[in-house]
Every structure is written in C-alpha cells, then in structure tokens.
Amino acid sequence: MASLFRPDRPYPLPADAEVVTRDGRTYARVREGGKAVLYPLTADGTQYLKPAAKWCADVRQADGTRKRVRLSANKAAAQVMLADLLKRVENEKAGVVDRFAEHRSVPLSAHLEDWKGSLAASGRSGEYVALKVSRITAAFDGSGFTLPADLKADRLETFLSELRSIEKRSIQTANDWLQAVRQFCRWMVANERIDRDPFTRLKPGNVKLDQRRRRGEFSPEEVAALLTSTAASDARFRGLSGGERAMLYRVALGTGFRAAELAALVPAYFALDATPPTVSLPAEFTKNRKPVVQPLADQLAGALRAFLSGRSPRAPVWPRTWADRSADMLKADLLAVDGPEGPEVRDCHALRCCYISDVLRSGADLKQAMTLARHTDPRLTTARYARTQGYRTTSACNPLQYLQQVFVIPTGPFPLGRGGRPFLPS
Numbered sequence: 001m002a003s004l005f006r007p008d009r010p011y012p013l014p015a016d017a018e019v020v021t022r023d024g025r026t027y028a029r030v031r032e033g034g035k036a037v038l039y040p041l042t043a044d045g046t047q048y049l050k051p052a053a054k055w056c057a058d059v060r061q062a063d064g065t066r067k068r069v070r071l072s073a074n075k076a077a078a079q080v081m082l083a084d085l086l087k088r089v090e091n092e093k094a095g096v097v098d099r100f101a102e103h104r105s106v107p108l109s110a111h112l113e114d115w116k117g118s119l120a121a122s123g124r125s126g127e128y129v130a131l132k133v134s135r136i137t138a139a140f141d142g143s144g145f146t147l148p149a150d151l152k153a154d155r156l157e158t159f160l161s162e163l164r165s166i167e168k169r170s171i172q173t174a175n176d177w178l179q180a181v182r183q184f185c186r187w188m189v190a191n192e193r194i195d196r197d198p199f200t201r202l203k204p205g206n207v208k209l210d211q212r213r214r215r216g217e218f219s220p221e222e223v224a225a226l227l228t229s230t231a232a233s234d235a236r237f238r239g240l241s242g243g244e245r246a247m248l249y250r251v252a253l254g255t256g257f258r259a260a261e262l263a264a265l266v267p268a269y270f271a272l273d274a275t276p277p278t279v280s281l282p283a284e285f286t287k288n289r290k291p292v293v294q295p296l297a298d299q300l301a302g303a304l305r306a307f308l309s310g311r312s313p314r315a316p317v318w319p320r321t322w323a324d325r326s327a328d329m330l331k332a333d334l335l336a337v338d339g340p341e342g343p344e345v346r347d348c349h350a351l352r353c354c355y356i357s358d359v360l361r362s363g364a365d366l367k368q369a370m371t372l373a374r375h376t377d378p379r380l381t382t383a384r385y386a387r388t389q390g391y392r393t394t395s396a397c398n399p400l401q402y403l404q405q406v407f408v409i410p411t412g413p414f415p416l417g418r419g420g421r422p423f424l425p426s
Contacts (some may be wrong), residue, residue, distance in 0.1 A: 001086055002057040002059045002082060002086065004057055004071070004078055004079065005057070006080060007052050007056055008049035008052070009051075009052050010042055010049055011047060011049075012047060013045075014028075014030060016031075017048070019045075020038070022038075026040070027039060027040055028040075028041050054070045054071060054073050054078070055070075055072050055075055056071060057071065057082050057085075059086065059089065060089070061092075069085060099192050100148075100193065100194060100195055103148060103192075105147070106148070107146060108140055108145055108151075109137075111148070111184075111193060112133060112184065115184055115187050115188075116129055118131055118187065124289075126223040132184075135177045135180040136177075139156065139159065139160075139177050139352065140178070140181075142162075142163070143156045143158075143159040143183070148194050150187070151185070151198045151199070152196070153198055153199050153200075156199060156202065159183060164205075165241075167258060169372055170207075171206065171207050175207065179204070181199060181258040182197060182199050185198065187292045211321060217353055217357060218351075219349065220344055221230075223253070225353075226333060226334060227249060229336050229337045230242050230245050231243050231246035233333070233336065237322055237328075238320045238321055238324070239319065240322050242330070245329065247303070247307050248318050249333075250300060251304070254296060254300045255279060255294045255355065256352045256356055256359075256372065256374075257281070257294070257352070258287060259286075259326040259348045259349070260285070260323050260408070261281055261286060262318060264281065264285035265281070265316070265317045266317060267312070267314075267315070268313040270304060270308065272301045272304055272305050272308075276295045276296065276298070277301035278293050278295055279294050286374070287374075287378075292374060294372070327347035327348060329348075330348050330351075352385070353385050355372075355373075356369065356372075356381060356385040357411055359373070360382070366381065366382070
C-alpha cells in the first residue's frame with residue numbers, strides 16, 4: 001500500500017549558514033522567516049536537505065511499474081488525492097479505464113492553445129482564430145473557469161446574463177460568445193478530453209428582442225439611383241473609380257459574394273460565354289473554404305464582357321484595399337444619392353441580403369437558395385438574410401429565369417421586371 005511522504009530536496013548552502021553537529025550528524029542552521037532552522041547536510045557538505053513542499057507517494061501502476069506522484073502541500077488533501085489515484089489504478093487493473101484522466105488536470109488555457117492550432121491547421125484565417133479565442137478567453141475568465149472540471153452551465157449562464165444586463169451587450173453578442181464556447185467544447189469531446197458538452201442545455205437568446213444592427217434592403221428605386229449616381233461619380237475610393245464601384249455593386253447584387261470574395265476576383269475566374277455564364281472562386285478565397293461556381297445573369301455577363309476586356313487574366317478586377325473599408329465606400333456612394341442612412345445599416349453585406357432575398361422570392365426552393373447562398377443552416381438563410389417587403393413580393397417563377405433580372409445602370413425611365421427589379425434590355 002502506498003503511503004505519503006515528503007522527500008528531501010537539496011538546496012545550495014547559504015554563505016552565512018552555521019554548520020553544527022548533533023548526535024553524530026552534521027546540520028546547517030538556516031534562517032527562514034526570521035527563525036533559525038536546522039537541516040541535515042549532504043555528504044559533500046555543499047548543500048542542505050529540506051523536505052519538499054508537497055506530499056508524495058510511490059504508486060504501483062496497473063502495469064506493475066512504480067511511479068512517484070506529487071500530490072498536495074496539505075496532508076489531508078494529499079490523502080484524498082492518493083485514495084482517488086489508488087482507486088483509478090484498481091479500476092484499470094479490472095479493465096475499467098478513465099480515458100479523460102490525463103486531461104482533467106490540464107488548464108483550459110493549454111487546451112485552448114491546442115484548439116487554436118487545430119483551427120489554424122484546418123485552414124481558418126488568423127482573424128477568425130483570434131476572434132474565437134478572444135471570445136472564449138473572456139467567457140472563461142468571466143465565469144471563473146480554470147480546469148475542465150470547472151465548466152458548469154449555470155456559471156456561464158450567469159456570466160452571459162450579466163454581460164447583457166450590466167455591460168449592456170446585445171443578445172447577439174452573448175449568442176456569439178456562447179457559440180464560440182460550445183464550438184470549443186465540441187472539439188474537446190471529439191478529441192476525448194472531456195466526456196460531454198456541459199453547455200448543451202444553454203440555448204441562444206432571441207435576437208429579435210434586441211436588434212441593434214439590422215441590415216437594410218434596397219428598393220428598386222434605391223438601387224437604380226445608387227448605380228446611376230456611382231457610375232457618374234468623379235470621386236475615387238482607394239483607387240476605385242465610380243464606374244468600377246458601380247460594376248462592383250452589380251456583381252455583388254448578382255452573385256451574393258462577400259466583400260473579401262469580390263476583392264479576390266480576377267478575369268480568369270469568369271466564364272462569360274458558358275451556358276449559363278458563371279463566375280468561380282477557389283476554396284482559398286471563400287468563407288467556408290469550399291470552391292464555388294455561381295451563375296450569372298445574361299445582362300450582367302454582357303456588361304462584364306465589356307468591363308473586363310483587355311485586362312490581365314490574373315490581375316485583380318477591383319484592386320487596392322477597398323475591401324477593408326467596404327462599408328465606408330458604400331456609405332459615401334449612398335450619401336450622394338439620398339443622404340445619411342436610417343436606423344437600418346446599409347453596408348456591402350446588405351447587398352448579399354438583397355441577392356438571397358431575391359433568390360427566395362423568385363420561387364426557388366429552400367435547398368436551391370441555401371446552395372446559392374452557400375449556407376448549411378436553413379435558419380440562417382430564411383431568418384437572418386431573407387427579407388419580405390410589399391414592393392418585392394412576386395409570384396413564383398423559375399429561379400434561373402429570375403436571375404436574368406439583374407441590377408443594370410439605367411439611362412432613363414425604366415419598367416420593373418418580375419420581383420420589382422429594374423429590367424432593361426442589354
């Protein structure tokens with residue numbers, strides 16, 4: 001049976017230590033905390049031996065080997081830890097193995113570093129990884145989580161509640177933090193570091209009760225005015241002329257591409273003479289790290305043929321750093337049309353909302369809309385992106401036909417096509 005002991009550890013002999021002999025043994029008198037304490041000297045007389053701070057035990061493992069285990073500085077706590085350790089050894093001898101034992105004493109910060117490396121290895125961007133890690137770290141610090149055993153749903157629930165009530169954070173922010181924590185815990189479960197996700201019962205809040213940032217959608221008249229005004233603008237934004245920005249908006253409205261994806265486009269990615277015309281994007285530039293081939297309306301393809309004519313196949317279509325400030329770019333162009341935006345945010349991602357809404361209004365089924373939007377969650381497509389407004393209600397029609405009704409730069413009065421979009425001949 002293993003027993004507790006405190007092994008002696010050698011320490012350098014202080015210069016002012018007094019060497020004395022008692023009962024045939026040589027000791028060093030060392031001052032600690034204002035008191036003189038005797039410690040035995042080593043055989044060579046250059047060091048003194050002092051009991052270790054923590055209690056230890058030599059435990060025979062299930063495979064028959066002996067291993068010295070450091071337990072606790074508190075003897076009572078060390079006895080409890082030793083009893084648990086001996087129980088685990090006996091269970092292993094009986095074939096009952098605790099797969100999670102080695103991970104329980106590892107701090108969550110170390111697990112988080114491993115997860116961070118896993119995200120980076122899977123191809124996630126540095127910005128994505130940093131955002132997730134910062135949210136989890138803040139949630140763990142606020143909830144007082146240090147070890148895997150500390151992960152308790154009620155403590156995280158209290159922290160998220162205080163985040164909303166005391167720090168006045170939105171429900172969406174609290175949901176984002178909860179999602180990041182649960183994503184990390186699912187990785188822990190998958191890698192057999194914990195046995196289950198302790199936060200399963202925590203559900204995201206209803207963001208409709210606290211919407212602080214809602215992306216607005218553009219009416220047909222607003223789109224026509226924006227494209228006309230931008231195309232005629234003499235102002236440049238980070239190197240982009242008015243005509244380049246107008247075409248950029250048309251492609252955003254006709255593909256649903258995000259700003260970073262639009263910035264990655266080169267002429268070689270466009271197949272304008274295919275049936276139907278398409279634009280493709282390699283996996284390295286998409287958010288979900290999957291390649292995409294998006295159909296283009298014939299009118300948009302015709303406009304792009306002229307726009308891309310003579311350009312280098314591998315040169316960015318819209319170069320420079322506009323994507324870093326895409327919201328400012330669109331805001332400036334909108335300001336020239338109808339003044340400051342209202343309570344709804346009008347940024348480049350709002351153009352993606354328009355695209356997804358139009359796909360659904362075209363009569364496309366949910367699976368088609370999710371495919372074109374590149375979503376895996378139908379709730380994201382229908383609840384977050386799709387809008388339903390009176391002037392955009394339309395009868396069902398073929399989705400590919402509907403995609404022909406794209407945003408074009410009008411030159412005068414124009415009729416509205418199906419779905420309320422400006423519809424002009426090429």
